[in-house]
Amino acid sequence: MNIIPIDDPGDPRVAAYLDIRERDLVGRHGRFVAEGKVVLDLLLSAGRFAAESALILENRLAGLQPILHKAPSDFPVYVAAGEVMDRIAGFHMHRGILAIGMRGDPAPAELLLQGLPRHALAVVLVGISNHDNMGAIFRNAAAFGADAVLLDRTCCDPLYRKAIRISVGAALKVPFASFDDTAAFTATLDRLGFSQFALSPRGTTDIRAAQHSARLALYLGTEGEGLPPDLLTRLHTVRIAMAEGFDSLNVAAASAIALHHFSAR
Amino acid sequence: MNIIPIDDPGDPRVAAYLDIRERDLVGRHGRFVAEGKVVLDLLLSAGRFAAESALILENRLAGLQPILHKAPSDFPVYVAAGEVMDRIAGFHMHRGILAIGMRGDPAPAELLLQGLPRHALAVVLVGISNHDNMGAIFRNAAAFGADAVLLDRTCCDPLYRKAIRISVGAALKVPFASFDDTAAFTATLDRLGFSQFALSPRGTTDIRAAQHSARLALYLGTEGEGLPPDLLTRLHTVRIAMAEGFDSLNVAAASAIALHHFSAR
Numbered sequence: 001m002n003i004i005p006i007d008d009p010g011d012p013r014v015a016a017y018l019d020i021r022e023r024d025l026v027g028r029h030g031r032f033v034a035e036g037k038v039v040l041d042l043l044l045s046a047g048r049f050a051a052e053s054a055l056i057l058e059n060r061l062a063g064l065q066p067i068l069h070k071a072p073s074d075f076p077v078y079v080a081a082g083e084v085m086d087r088i089a090g091f092h093m094h095r096g097i098l099a100i101g102m103r104g105d106p107a108p109a110e111l112l113l114q115g116l117p118r119h120a121l122a123v124v125l126v127g128i129s130n131h132d133n134m135g136a137i138f139r140n141a142a143a144f145g146a147d148a149v150l151l152d153r154t155c156c157d158p159l160y161r162k163a164i165r166i167s168v169g170a171a172l173k174v175p176f177a178s179f180d181d182t183a184a185f186t187a188t189l190d191r192l193g194f195s196q197f198a199l200s201p202r203g204t205t206d207i208r209a210a211q212h213s214a215r216l217a218l219y220l221g222t223e224g225e226g227l228p229p230d231l232l233t234r235l236h237t238v239r240i241a242m243a244e245g246f247d248s249l250n251v252a253a254a255s256a257i258a259l260h261h262f263s264a265r
Numbered sequence: 266m267n268i269i270p271i272d273d274p275g276d277p278r279v280a281a282y283l284d285i286r287e288r289d290l291v292g293r294h295g296r297f298v299a300e301g302k303v304v305l306d307l308l309l310s311a312g313r314f315a316a317e318s319a320l321i322l323e324n325r326l327a328g329l330q331p332i333l334h335k336a337p338s339d340f341p342v343y344v345a346a347g348e349v350m351d352r353i354a355g356f357h358m359h360r361g362i363l364a365i366g367m368r369g370d371p372a373p374a375e376l377l378l379q380g381l382p383r384h385a386l387a388v389v390l391v392g393i394s395n396h397d398n399m400g401a402i403f404r405n406a407a408a409f410g411a412d413a414v415l416l417d418r419t420c421c422d423p424l425y426r427k428a429i430r431i432s433v434g435a436a437l438k439v440p441f442a443s444f445d446d447t448a449a450f451t452a453t454l455d456r457l458g459f460s461q462f463a464l465s466p467r468g469t470t471d472i473r474a475a476q477h478s479a480r481l482a483l484y485l486g487t488e489g490e491g492l493p494p495d496l497l498t499r500l501h502t503v504r505i506a507m508a509e510g511f512d513s514l515n516v517a518a519a520s521a522i523a524l525h526h527f528s529a530r
Contacts, residue, residue, distance in 0.1 A: 140518055145508030243410030253405055256518035257525045260505060
């Protein structure tokens with residue numbers, strides 16, 4: 001471990017951590033911010049993304065040794081006192097654990113799909129624009145063993161700081177990729193032998209009766225508008241039965257129910 | 266409808282709306298704040314809580330007529346321009362729809378239980394301290410037709426502004442009550458003929474195999490520590506099967522899966 005004390009908030013070595021919240025909004029040139037113990041652990045152990053460095057509050061360092069030792073021996077661990085860390089981050093960092101990860105080159109969705117095993121569960125997201133929901137869906141995808149998450153271009157970024165935190169690191173573990181053309185993507189899934197189910201309040205089949213299959217794709221849309229009608233006509237539609245007068249679940253809650261159903265072997 | 270224009274942020278008639286966020290933390294002497302169109306609608310139509318007044322951004326008033334007409338004709342509807350409303354609330358109120366509700370006297374949990382029908386689904390919360398989770402659990406409780414939510418004294422307040430918002434108003438609709446002594450409460454449920462299930466990662470029965478019964482109580486605990494061991498030994502324990510290496514779902518996601526299971530007729 002390469003421990004580097006930082007006394008000056010302006011030290012160029014911690015420039016990637018400056019004004020964390022402001023830079024959530026403008027992006028980070030191929031980097032993302034991971035925060036908290038569990039997320040740091042997943043970043044260093046899942047191996048899906050390279051970690052560039054960590055910035056740790058000095059009194060948290062001892063407790064993090066087992067996790068930090070999962071990084072290469074030359075991995076820079078910047079260590080700062082509370083006041084310095086708060087001035088770097090631009091707000092009070094009570095957790096005291098930050099790391100920078102590298103996004104790497106995004107994989108095309110088709111390539112990700114082609115690498116999936118014969119038994120595979122894929123989650124397809126269309127228009128999920130809320131980071132809380134995005135993070136929660138990734139957490140559920142990991143909990144129920146989904147093999148991949150595929151996102152259309154109108155979805156928000158799973159590597160946004162808050163989405164990673166809400167996912168409890170699952171966004172750093174479950175492989176994901178984006179696609180441009182939903183119709184072409186649906187045709188690819190078809191060709192690869194995926195049964196394709198779309199969750200919709202007006203779905204024709206109760207999810208309890210939805211058949212499992214070796215390769216299965218579950219489509220989830222936004223809460224307000226749901227999945228586009230032209231997509232619904234091309235897929236099997238499933239609904240979650242609700243109490244009378246209710247037709248709306250949070251999309252993350254719906255994903256939990258549907259993934260739990262389809263994860264049964 | 267009793268429309269009252271407000272030009273002065275210091276007008277004593279809108280004192281209940283002053284510094285909304287600050288007062289989230291210190292309480293409101295028997296009142297709560299409802300915000301947004303759907304929540305206002307539920308407040309005025311569910312009839313569970315009395316509404317004291319509404320504060321509406323002037324350009325939202327026309328669109329809210331059908332909802333506001335559900336209130337008594339003398340119900341005060343304060344109307345303000347954006348700048349005045351922001352100064353009252355203490356932050357930028359882009360939704361422009363606020364209302365004050367009255368908590369009324371809290372019902373004892375035993376009384377609420379005694380009034381439940383022969384077929385009843387009760388949700389029992391122990392130590393749920395996060396308002397997002399509280400709101401999401403209420404939303405799921407409403408979606409799956411739960412008849413009541415019972416809270417131990419360590420739970421947070423379902424009528425906290427953000428909890429109501431996340432519940433999409435379900436906290437104003439699903440009856441709830443608090444209990445002091447969990448052991449005595451469990452005995453009461455027993456006496457009233459409730460089958461009692463506790464959700465736990467180490468539950469003995471897979472939720473998919475959990476038997477339905479006419480009267481059923483589902484216990485949910487905190488994410489970190491879960492339900493207290495002495496409670497688990499007294500109840501049927503059920504688990505949600507997860508992918509290998511995973512043993513933690515968000516409690517709201519877990520509530521969605523369990524309530525969906527037990528709501529099936």
